[in-house]
Amino acid sequence: xxxxxxxxxxxxxxxxxxxxxxxxxxxxxxxxxxxxxxxxxxxxxxxxxxxxxxxxxxxxxxxxxxxxxxxxxxxxxxxxxxxxxxxxxxxxxxxxxxxxxxxxxxxxxxxxxxxxxxxxxxxxxxxxxxxxxxxxxxxxxxxxxxxxxxxxxxxxxxxxxxxxxxxxxxxxxxxxxxxxxxxxxxxxxxxxxxxxxxxxxxxxxxxxxxxxxxxxxxxxxxxxxxxxxxxxxxxxxxxxxxxxxxxx
Amino acid sequence: xxxxxxxxxxxxxxxxxxxxxxxxxxxxxxxxxxxxxxxxxxxxxxxxxxxxxxxxxxxxxxxxxxxxxxxxxxxxxxxxxxxxxxxxxxxxxxxxxxxxxxxxxxxxxxxxxxxxxxxxxxxxxxxxxxxxxxxxxxxxxxxxxxxxxxxxxxxxxxxxxxxxxxxxxxxxxxxxxxxxxxxxxxxxxxxxxxxxxxxxxxxxxxxxxxxxxxxxxxxxxxxxxxxxxxxxxxxxxxxxxxxxxxxx
DNA sequence: AATCGGATAAATGTGTTCATTTCTTTTGCA
DNA sequence: TGCAAAAGAAATGAACACATTTATCCGATT
Numbered sequence: 008x009x010x011x012x013x014x015x016x017x018x019x020x021x022x023x024x025x026x027x028x029x030x031x032x033x034x035x036x037x038x039x040x041x042x043x044x045x046x047x048x049x050x051x052x053x054x055x056x057x058x059x060x061x062x063x064x065x066x067x068x069x070x071x072x073x074x075x076x077x078x079x080x081x082x083x084x085x086x087x088x089x090x091x092x093x094x095x096x097x098x099x100x101x102x103x104x105x106x107x108x109x110x111x112x113x114x115x116x117x118x119x120x121x122x123x124x125x126x127x128x129x130x131x132x133x134x135x136x137x138x139x140x141x142x143x144x145x146x147x148x149x150x151x152x153x154x155x156x157x158x159x160x161x162x163x164x165x166x167x168x169x170x171x172x173x174x175x176x177x178x179x180x181x182x183x184x185x186x187x188x189x190x191x192x193x194x195x196x197x198x199x200x201x202x203x204x205x206x207x208x209x210x211x212x213x214x215x216x217x218x219x220x221x222x223x224x225x226x227x228x229x230x231x232x233x234x235x236x237x238x239x240x241x242x243x244x245x246x247x248x249x250x251x252x253x254x255x
Numbered sequence: 256x257x258x259x260x261x262x263x264x265x266x267x268x269x270x271x272x273x274x275x276x277x278x279x280x281x282x283x284x285x286x287x288x289x290x291x292x293x294x295x296x297x298x299x300x301x302x303x304x305x306x307x308x309x310x311x312x313x314x315x316x317x318x319x320x321x322x323x324x325x326x327x328x329x330x331x332x333x334x335x336x337x338x339x340x341x342x343x344x345x346x347x348x349x350x351x352x353x354x355x356x357x358x359x360x361x362x363x364x365x366x367x368x369x370x371x372x373x374x375x376x377x378x379x380x381x382x383x384x385x386x387x388x389x390x391x392x393x394x395x396x397x398x399x400x401x402x403x404x405x406x407x408x409x410x411x412x413x414x415x416x417x418x419x420x421x422x423x424x425x426x427x428x429x430x431x432x433x434x435x436x437x438x439x440x441x442x443x444x445x446x447x448x449x450x451x452x453x454x455x456x457x458x459x460x461x462x463x464x465x466x467x468x469x470x471x472x473x474x475x476x477x478x479x480x481x482x483x484x485x486x487x488x489x490x491x492x493x494x495x496x497x498x499x500x501x502x503x
Numbered sequence: 504a505a506t507c508g509g510a511t512a513a514a515t516g517t518g519t520t521c522a523t524t525t526c527t528t529t530t531g532c533a
Numbered sequence: 534t535g536c537a538a539a540a541g542a543a544a545t546g547a548a549c550a551c552a553t554t555t556a557t558c559c560g561a562t563t
Contacts, residue, residue, distance in 0.1 A: 013318050013546065039515070049548045051299070054516090058303050062310030064408075070261050071515060071554050086403040089349075090342070097341050155334040160312075161409050261516065287545070297518045302546090319524050319545060 014048050018056035021046060026065050026076055027169060033078040037066065065167055079169055087171035088218035094158050095146060095214060096207035099194065102152035103203025110152055114195040117145045121188045129181050138184075143173055145191055149198070149210075170221060183220060187213065262296045266304035269294060274313050274324055275417060281326040285314060313415055327417055335419035336466035342406050343394060343462060344455035347442065349401035351451025358400055362443040365393045369436045377429050386432075391421055393439055397446070397458075418469060431468060435461065 022042075025031045043053045061068040067077045102110075120141045124134045150159040166172040190213040197206035270290075273279045291301045309316040315325045350358075368389045372382045398407040414420040438461040445454035 015546080016318065050515090051547055051549090055302065055306055055546090058306045059310055062307055070264065072556095073515065082402065083404060086405050089403055090345070090405045090409070093341060093345050094338070097338075101337075154330065155337055156331060157334050157338045157409075157413065161338070161405075165405065263516080288543095298545090299517055299519090303516095321545065 014052040015055040015059075018046050018048060018053055019059050022056055022060055023063075023065060023167070026060075027167070027172065029169075031076050033076050035076045037074040037076065039073070063164065063167055084168060084170045085218055085222075087165045087168040088214060088221075091162055091165050091171070092211045092214035092218075094162055095150065096211040098150045098153035098155070098158050099198065099206035099210045100153075100203040101155060101158075102149050103198050103201050103206055105152050105154055106198055106201060110148075111195075111199045113148055114145070114198065117141055117148060118188075118191050118195050121145075121191060125185060125188060130184055139173060149194070152198075170225075179224070187217075261300070263300040263303040263307075266294050266296060266301055267307050270304055270308055271311075271313060271415070274308075275415070275420065277417075279324050281324050281417075283324045285322040285324065287321070311412065311415055332416060332418045333466055333470075335413045335416040336462060336469075339410055339413050339419070340459045340462035340466075342410055343398065344459040346398045346401035346403070346406050347446065347454035347458045348451040349403060349406075350397050351446050351449050351454055353400050353402055354446055354449060358396075359443075359447045361396055362393070362446065365389055365396060366436075366439050366443050369393075369439060373433060373436060378432055387421060390439075397442070400446075418473075427472070435465075 022031075031037075037057060039050050039053060039057075043050045046053065057066060057068070057074045060066045061074065065077055066074050068074050121138065124130070124138045124141065127134075130138060146162070147159065150162060190209055193209050194206050194213070197203075197209065270279075279285075285305060287298045287301060287305075291298045294301065305314060305316070305322045308314045309322065313325055314322045316322050369386065372378070372386045372389065375382075378386060394410070395407065398410060438457055441457050442454050442461070445451075445457065
């Protein structure tokens with residue numbers, strides 16, 4: 008183990024994963040003793056984990072009334088993209104003033120890595136993880152170059168918004184991926200030349216388009232992205248009904 | 256009691272206040288036993304409070320090594336203003352599209368309240384709290400009108416950065432206050448007319464100037480704003496060292 | 504019959520205790 | 534004398550148990 012994970016951190020990660028993957032549905036009550044038993048830990052570290060997630064925004068909490076999986080509205084999701092676009096555009100403006108040779112090389116390497124992964128003319132399933140990692144690293148690198156720690160902090164926390172996270176965005180159309188990666192090319196070039204405003208403009212459009220595309224995908228394949236607590240269509244698994252649940 | 260404050264929430268508030276007011280110094284170790292005894296509670300709710308503050312960013316935490324009062328760098332503080340400027344400018348652009356008559360009235364009332372408080376030609380001590388409240392309400396109102404919940408969330412969390420919070424900014428110069436309040440006038444008017452870009456520009460300058468002014472004040476009266484952990488001057492108040500801690 | 508009220512049950516909040524990790528001190532050895 | 538390793542002390546992490554609050558159910562009253 009590289010990091011001495013404590014029970015609390017372990018539980019936090021498991022719960023975050025369960026929520027972001029949709030295993031736990033928005034609005035679900037998070038019973039402490041049941042969850043504790045499920046995870047094989049006591050209530051003490053579980054409560055710590057839930058407290059953390061509550062501050063993160065993934066779960067909501069009311070005194071003496073327990074924790075719930077937070078429900079995100081459409082406004083939350085699109086708002087997340089809006090703010091991300093603004094913050095990362097800002098990062099570009101700032102980063103352009105801090106470009107060094109090593110910075111240029113870093114961005115170039117990341118872009119080249121993307122080129123390599125897209126070389127086959129399609130995003131192969133075995134390359135999906137690597138591509139996502141490259142994508143995250145590219146955006147993170149730009150934000151780090153900006154020298155403003157808050158940008159990365161906030162963008163990071165926006166990735167906890169279910170449908171707004173890079174992890175759940177499925178690009179079904181290869182042309183979209185290519186176009187998106189071409190944005191990376193342009194951003195890297197613009198930054199290398201110190202053209203901050205231009206890089207910012209591309210970045211803003213880069214992210215705004217991601218929202219537009221998500222919007223479209225949402226209409227086409229809603230069940231794959233958002234599992235809203237729809238009253239008539241309970242998706243799958245357990246439902247957040249107030250009556251007694253037969254199982255579990 | 257209007258709200259059934261629990262021990263945890265109470266402790267959270269007390270600790271937040273203690274940190275923001277400078278009672279607890281950056282870098283201070285937060286011993287659980289002692290703090291619990293000081294606050295008259297057990298370690299369990301205290302840990303919950305510390306966990307919350309850790310996620311908020313006011314304290315740092317390492318597994319098995321405890322909590323510390325987070326140390327903010329100059330980059331953190333100026334970065335907080337930068338991001339605030341960007342986010343609140345964004346709020347103006349968005350709010351301009353959502354202006355209604357009630358919105359116009361709300362902003363006008365807040366501005367009028369400010370006029371009333373500044374009427375004497377000086378910011379009287381007894382009006383200081385009311386003015387700050389008005390200021391916070393004005394900015395909050397604009398962000399709410401933007402319709403993007405994340406803007407307010409993030410700006411709110413930036414107010415937890417010690418010197419970047421409105422609460423610790425002391426305006427020593429009345430002309431600065433007048434000028435600042437005049438910005439509010441202009442922003443309200445611009446928004447009322449739907450001039451989003453103009454309002455955004457004023458807001459950006461409004462906040463950027465606050466940073467510039469803080470910078471100046473910092474040089475003039477450093478001890479009033481930032482209490483950096485100076486190795487030779489233990490500041491004041493309660494001990495940061497347990498028995499004999501020679502160095503560090 | 505409906506609603507208000509109280510009693511019971513369930514879940515959360517907190518105090519306490521024990522286990523584990525980390526830090527300090529001391530002791531042994533080169 | 535200096536360093537290193539081990540033993541002791543102290544602090545954190547987790548489990549357990551108790552107290553308090555909230556929810557549910559049943560019955561009485563209007």
